[in-house]
Every structure is written in C-alpha cells, then in structure tokens.
Amino acid sequence: MNKLLVTGGAGFIGSEFVRQAVHKGYTVDVVDSISYAGDKARLKAAGAGVKFHKINITQAAAVNAVFHAIRPDKVVHFAAETHVDRSILDGQVFLKTNILGTQILLEAARAHGVKKFVHISTDEVYGDVAEGSSVESSPFLPNSPYSVSKASADQLVSAYARTYKLPVNIVRASNNYGPWQYPEKLIPVVIYKALNNEKVPVYAKGLNVREWLFVADCCHGVMAVLEKGRVGEAYNISSGIHRRNIDVVKAILKALKRPQSLIEFVADRPGHDFRYSISCEKARQELGYVPAYDFERGLAETVAWYSDNRAWLDLKVKYLKDYWTKVYKKA
Numbered sequence: 001m002n003k004l005l006v007t008g009g010a011g012f013i014g015s016e017f018v019r020q021a022v023h024k025g026y027t028v029d030v031v032d033s034i035s036y037a038g039d040k041a042r043l044k045a046a047g048a049g050v051k052f053h054k055i056n057i058t059q060a061a062a063v064n065a066v067f068h069a070i071r072p073d074k075v076v077h078f079a080a081e082t083h084v085d086r087s088i089l090d091g092q093v094f095l096k097t098n099i100l101g102t103q104i105l106l107e108a109a110r111a112h113g114v115k116k117f118v119h120i121s122t123d124e125v126y127g128d129v130a131e132g133s134s135v136e137s138s139p140f141l142p143n144s145p146y147s148v149s150k151a152s153a154d155q156l157v158s159a160y161a162r163t164y165k166l167p168v169n170i171v172r173a174s175n176n177y178g179p180w181q182y183p184e185k186l187i188p189v190v191i192y193k194a195l196n197n198e199k200v201p202v203y204a205k206g207l208n209v210r211e212w213l214f215v216a217d218c219c220h221g222v223m224a225v226l227e228k229g230r231v232g233e234a235y236n237i238s239s240g241i242h243r244r245n246i247d248v249v250k251a252i253l254k255a256l257k258r259p260q261s262l263i264e265f266v267a268d269r270p271g272h273d274f275r276y277s278i279s280c281e282k283a284r285q286e287l288g289y290v291p292a293y294d295f296e297r298g299l300a301e302t303v304a305w306y307s308d309n310r311a312w313l314d315l316k317v318k319y320l321k322d323y324w325t326k327v328y329k330k331a
C-alpha cells in the first residue's frame, strides 16, 4: 500500500508533499503537465527515486496509460490551475483542468481499483466568512471562477464516493505559504518587490483576512488524511492564524528592513472575498493533526529562502511583469 501517484507534484504544495512522502518511505510517481506554475526543480530535493510523467490530466488516454503502467495504491491529487486573479482574467482553463481533469482522474482511479483518492480542495469553496469559522458541513458559496471550479471538483469527488463507492478523502486547506511558491501569490510577490525596492501592490486597503498555513504543516495534514482519514470524509486543514493582508505586508517589509512607504494601494480585486476561516477541529480530534509553525517562524523561513534563492525568483518574475500590469491597477 505504499505506491503513490501524486498529481501536481511539481507545484508548490505538491512538491513539499512528495519530499515528505519519500522521506516516509513511499514510492512516488508524479504526474504533472508543467504549466507556467510547475517546475521540476522543486523535486530535486526529493531524490532520484521519484519518477516523473509529463502528462496533462485533461488527456484521458495518457492518464489511463500512466495508471495502467504504475498501478498506484493511492492517489493524491494536487494538480490544478490555482490563481484566483488569473481565473478572473480567463476562467476557461480552470474549468478544464480543475473539473474535467479531476473527473478523468476519478474515472482512472475507479477503473484501476485505487485504494484511496485524496483530493486537495480549498477553504475558498466556503466563500466569505464574516465571523467564526467554516466546518466541513458548512454550505459551499464560492465566488471566483477559481473557487467555483474547485467547489465543482470537490463535489464531483463526493459524487464518485457515493455513486461508485470510490474510497476518497477531501482536504480543504487554507492559504499556504513557504519556500518555492510561484511569485504571483501575495507573500512571494511582496518579498520580490521588497528585495528589489519596488512598490508593493496591496489590493484596496489591505484589510482582507486570510488564514495562513505553512506548507510543511499543510502536507503533514494531507499525510494524516491519506494514512488515517475515514473513507468518504472531508477534513479542513488550517492553522488558526488569521492575518490582514496589510499586516502580512508590513511584517515582510520589517523582516527585510524596507520602509513602509513602499506600500502602494491599488484597485481591489473584483469580487474579492473579505475573510476566510476554517476550523480544523475534526482533523485534530480524529487524526491528531496539530500545525507546528507559528506565523513568525514560518514567515522568517520563507523570507530567508527567497533571499537565498534570488536566481529562481528572478527567473520566474521575468515572465510575470506583463501579467502584473493586468492585475495591479491604480486605485
């Protein structure tokens, strides 16, 4: 039962999960199309034992062939289009990869008798939570094309569990941060801009609240669900650490000894959810999941990693400058 197929394993969270899985003695095959956000360099630290398959999950024949060749015991499904702002510019690829791609994987898992299919979903499926925290049975109220695509995939997974008795788990994770995150997401954008003494764009007044989860903690949660999750159940995985965007930005500027005058408020993201918060009490009670990182330690490690890996950061940002002009507009 230790042969894992990990989709999206060349991505930010998937690659951390692969490193942890290899460390625990799993045999890992990665399926990833290497989209603009994917990078095999993230897998170097996982060692040569990880087999890589460059496959787009929307291609059913290729997905079936790889399941046939590997015969995985379990599947952990991270592959997705993941950036809300891009989904607002053009949602179509989100629907294809996140919904159709998930359905193709579910079919392959069913056809090949996979013993567990763990789907990685997001706190964004619950939508805005003005106060308190969403639990696993809270209603879905997704508001962006990204979160709608993730909510659809999440419900497809549940449908396969009920209709075909596919043994599944769903993980709904809160906002991840840490080393290797593609610099289109808030924390690495701010680190890049601050390192280069450029203006740091902040949507509206920066008051939106997110629940920040260090990527290693997220993957420990996913591993706990994979190994101990009750079949058919969804588990929220989060940190209990809530921060306004403006406070995250100020903490990064402080860590890098940059002035707060670098902050530039820009026009808000259309449809911007104000606050996400999920309770991971179920994972704590059933699986013993407890996040290890506080925000200060996680942010310090993240800032240090990007400072030490400027070449990787610069390489990625080279292709982001045009994109930034589309999403960061004058207030």
Ligand SMILES: NC(=O)c1ccc[n+]([C@@H]2O[C@H](COP(=O)([O-])OP(=O)(O)OC[C@H]3O[C@@H](n4cnc5c(N)ncnc54)[C@H](O)[C@@H]3O)[C@@H](O)[C@H]2O)c1
Binding pocket: 007, 008, 009, 010, 011, 012, 013, 014, 031, 032, 033, 034, 035, 036, 037, 038, 039, 055, 056, 057, 058, 077, 078, 079, 080, 081, 082, 097, 101, 120, 121, 122, 123, 150, 172, 173, 174, 175, 176, 177, 182
């Ligand atoms: N980053 C977060 O804060 C967060 C929070 C909750 C849930 N999630 C979910 O976790 C998962 C991983 O997120 P991430 O931040 O690591 O994303 P990421 O964008 O860094 O990585 C996504 C990976 O999927 C691959 N991919 C994209 N389209 C593909 C396709 N059609 N076929 C095969 N591979 C494809 C990419 O090449 C990339 O390696 C996603 O499902 C995301 O929705 C992310």
